[in-house]
Amino acid sequence: MPMDTMTIALAGNPNAGKTSLFNALTGFRQHVGNWPGKTVEKKSGQVRVNGRTLELIDLPGTYNLTPFSPEEVITRSYLLAERPDAVICVLDAANLERNLYLTVQILEMGQPVIIALNMMDAAQARGLQIDTQMLSARLGVPVIPTVASRAQGTDGLLQAVNRVAMGQAFALDYGRDLETEITRLCQIMAQYPAIGQLYPARWLALKLLEQDQELQTALLTVPGGPALLTYAQLSIHQLSQMAGDDMDVLIANRRYTWIHALVQEVVTPTRPHNVSLSDRLDRLVLHRRWGIPIFLALMWVVFKITAESSAPLVDWIDGVINGPVARWGLAGLTAVNLQETWLASLFVDGLIAGVGGVLVFIPVLVFLYLALAALEDSGYMARAAFVMDRWMSRLGLHGKSFLPMLVGFGCSVPAIYATRTLENEKDRILTGLLVPFMSCGARLPVYALFAAIFFPQQAGLVIFGLYLLGIVTAVLLGILLKHTLFQGQEQSGLVMELPPYRLPSLRGLWFHTWVQVRAFLHHAATLILLASLVIWFLKAIPAQGNGEFADTAVPDSLFATVSQTLTPALELLGFGSWQASGALLTGLVAKEVVITTLAQTYAIPDDTTAEATPTFLEDVLWIGQSFVQAIIDTLKTLPGTLGINLFGEESEPEPTGLMAAIQQEFTQTSGGHAAAGLAFMVFILIYTPCIVTISAEKQELGTRWMWFSIGGQLLLAWLLAWLVFQVGRFLLA
Amino acid sequence: MKTTLATTPTGQNVRLVEIQAEEKLARRLTALGITPGVELTILQNAGSALVLAVRGSRIALGRPIANDLLVERLWFVVGNLSPIAFCWR
Ligand SMILES: Nc1nc2c(ncn2[C@@H]2O[C@H](COP(=O)(O)OP(=O)(O)OP(=O)(O)O)[C@@H](O)[C@H]2O)c(=O)[nH]1
Ligand SMILES: [Mg+2]
Numbered sequence: 001m002p003m004d005t006m007t008i009a010l011a012g013n014p015n016a017g018k019t020s021l022f023n024a025l026t027g028f029r030q031h032v033g034n035w036p037g038k039t040v041e042k043k044s045g046q047v048r049v050n051g052r053t054l055e056l057i058d059l060p061g062t063y064n065l066t067p068f069s070p071e072e073v074i075t076r077s078y079l080l081a082e083r084p085d086a087v088i089c090v091l092d093a094a095n096l097e098r099n100l101y102l103t104v105q106i107l108e109m110g111q112p113v114i115i116a117l118n119m120m121d122a123a124q125a126r127g128l129q130i131d132t133q134m135l136s137a138r139l140g141v142p143v144i145p146t147v148a149s150r151a152q153g154t155d156g157l158l159q160a161v162n163r164v165a166m167g168q169a170f171a172l173d174y175g176r177d178l179e180t181e182i183t184r185l186c187q188i189m190a191q192y193p194a195i196g197q198l199y200p201a202r203w204l205a206l207k208l209l210e211q212d213q214e215l216q217t218a219l220l221t222v223p224g225g226p227a228l229l230t231y232a233q234l235s236i237h238q239l240s241q242m243a244g245d246d247m248d249v250l251i252a253n254r255r256y257t258w259i260h261a262l263v264q265e266v267v268t269p270t271r272p273h274n275v276s277l278s279d280r281l282d283r284l285v286l287h288r289r290w291g292i293p294i295f296l297a298l299m300w301v302v303f304k305i306t307a308e309s310s311a312p313l314v315d316w317i318d319g320v321i322n323g324p325v326a327r328w329g330l331a332g333l334t335a336v337n338l339q340e341t342w343l344a345s346l347f348v349d350g351l352i353a354g355v356g357g358v359l360v361f362i363p364v365l366v367f368l369y370l371a372l373a374a375l376e377d378s379g380y381m382a383r384a385a386f387v388m389d390r391w392m393s394r395l396g397l398h399g400k401s402f403l404p405m406l407v408g409f410g411c412s413v414p415a416i417y418a419t420r421t422l423e424n425e426k427d428r429i430l431t432g433l434l435v436p437f438m439s440c441g442a443r444l445p446v447y448a449l450f451a452a453i454f455f456p457q458q459a460g461l462v463i464f465g466l467y468l469l470g471i472v473t474a475v476l477l478g479i480l481l482k483h484t485l486f487q488g489q490e491q492s493g494l495v496m497e498l499p500p501y502r503l504p505s506l507r508g509l510w511f512h513t514w515v516q517v518r519a520f521l522h523h524a525a526t527l528i529l530l531a532s533l534v535i536w537f538l539k540a541i542p543a544q545g546n547g548e549f550a551d552t553a554v555p556d557s558l559f560a561t562v563s564q565t566l567t568p569a570l571e572l573l574g575f576g577s578w579q580a581s582g583a584l585l586t587g588l589v590a591k592e593v594v595i596t597t598l599a600q601t602y603a604i605p606d607d608t609t610a611e612a613t614p615t616f617l618e619d620v621l622w623i624g625q626s627f628v629q630a631i632i633d634t635l636k637t638l639p640g641t642l643g644i645n646l647f648g649e650e651s652e653p654e655p656t657g658l659m660a661a662i663q664q665e666f667t668q669t670s671g672g673h674a675a676a677g678l679a680f681m682v683f684i685l686i687y688t689p690c691i692v693t694i695s696a697e698k699q700e701l702g703t704r705w706m707w708f709s710i711g712g713q714l715l716l717a718w719l720l721a722w723l724v725f726q727v728g729r730f731l732l733a
Numbered sequence: 734m735k736t737t738l739a740t741t742p743t744g745q746n747v748r749l750v751e752i753q754a755e756e757k758l759a760r761r762l763t764a765l766g767i768t769p770g771v772e773l774t775i776l777q778n779a780g781s782a783l784v785l786a787v788r789g790s791r792i793a794l795g796r797p798i799a800n801d802l803l804v805e806r807l808w809f810v811v812g813n814l815s816p817i818a819f820c821w822r
Contacts, residue, residue, distance in 0.1 A: 249752060
């Protein structure tokens, strides 16, 4: 079968390691993690082997090929309609029996199959000996052992792909009663070649007996289809009278019986099966009473680490950008004689303040992503969903809906797409509406800044509180929606696999964190950069007074004038200044832009000019030294996150120019109440996260729900911020 | 003795007798290996959902679903599941 390009699909159960294998084969960096349902859309990538291009398609994981949930539909229609040249079935070797169920169905479709027997390391660790030759012989396809997370076995797999032949007829014995009916249906199909061209006969016979609605509908328009359907009905009638079971349950049962026998033959346990360490851990983690406290404690540690341990590194980057980098840039401008022009102002006020102000928070995000990656790779995600099932079932949702919400702590956009793994449409919409209340990584820098200004002693606690407030708001709003718009919704219960716990590998953690940080850098270099420039220009254009372009008092600028129109609405919240309203307005683009805007509008006087300018070499040395110091300081904070204070009270760092400016402004607008800072953070938490989220909502929920979501978020943000400010004024006085 | 899965205590081994759930749900369950005749172990039965071991994997099931599964208790139970006992071994 010599071809220049081959299309090869990766199919298998959720969490079997398809994406890991895809990444290992193509060198891509698609999202992997230890919970079922990460990949929700097919992704493709290419690899060249022996002068031939292989187009690999990573499919969403499925347990079955019925057309119910969206990811099953994607996989099934891809395999049926696109007919890839080969399918690599990725199997979890430590869980062979369940994994073979899907494989057998793909074999029955008559697709050319290669089996990647993945997670061989895990199977070995569990003392399972697998006879791959026997497995290969019994299924009639090549079986290649792999360890995808360490890129082992990929060469063998690619060689096997090169040699793959057209699918051999695979047939398992469904028992006399079923086989009789299958044969009969196949004979009828033989009379209608149109059907035979569309579907493999035996597979179609089985699907008709299983009463597959999609195929039933499709057959209505095919010559001979209606006749075939009538015969199928007859067969079903006859069989169910004999067996007494539902047909689909009966067929699944026979399939599993055959697989069970095969697994007995192929797998030899080398030691007696015991309750695993995973199960014992689950007794504690999933405990009825301890489950939620454990979840909260883990969250507490995560946010305390992100908020407090990153502080020294944040200061370091701040120093580097505002010190050496700004000086070098200005020196460059001076060299080409532009130092006194508006270009210099664009550089200092626009780029350094705007983009630099956001880049400063990279360490916060690194810590957040590291912590989330650890939760994800360890297998805890699915447990958190289990623990939250009790709360979620009050919303008429179930625990699985909490998975997208957890993803939302990283970023709202993939979280909205992750709702696709939910089985029912209303669950998907309701979860999609609640996901934005999970505080994403982009909101964290704003909290970090404001918590440092207004609550320097309790920054970690305040940030943790905001995350909790997001969850509680989502839950309460969910209850409200359930009793109004989503009334009478059928309860679809929780069915979710719990993957075994795994120790996250350093490589995996780094991989996750780097992918996210890279995305953030890309974001900073595009959207945030653009926003910074636009804001700078808006600030440079005079709208009143008698300034000129790039030489206007900021309060007279177009930016301030437009923002000013919104301030009356924010006065009751304690931050009725054009700076705050301008930041919230531009924050609709992305939450990092809030910082960009604030940094630009409070044009901070440069205080570095007073000192003698250091040389380039001195600068470089200083950068290195202060980095080492920042790392040491970070390590020192780690015991503190667990409530141990080894190093005595830290002296509070001097607030920087920006922080002091914000504090002063808020003191003015609120009459000196720190509650205004809290109200601002609450507003940031609740209102629309960013334009990309809006477009994801539009795609997944539809335009109507998108507007509902935007409007609702604004209203709720205003109400909650108002409440926080008015109540906080008295409590924090 | 036939009972529902929902009322089966932690640590008990059972054999699934019948799935009384509606068709769509039944398909999801059978795909996961929860088919009539299979042996299940209840690893956790507390709160709003259960955890079972079936054909080598761990599945969390909501209580309403467990109510639809008719089971027959087998005579033996799994040993001590306590995490503390594990630490002491
Ligand atoms: N020990 C071990 N872990 C693996 C292996 N392959 C993948 N993993 C891990 O298993 C988990 C799931 O891997 P993924 O590649 O995301 O699985 P997937 O099949 O794409 O999952 P979905 O997209 O959710 O359907 C990740 O935590 C991987 O690091 C392997 O061979 N051995
Ligand atoms: Mg995947």
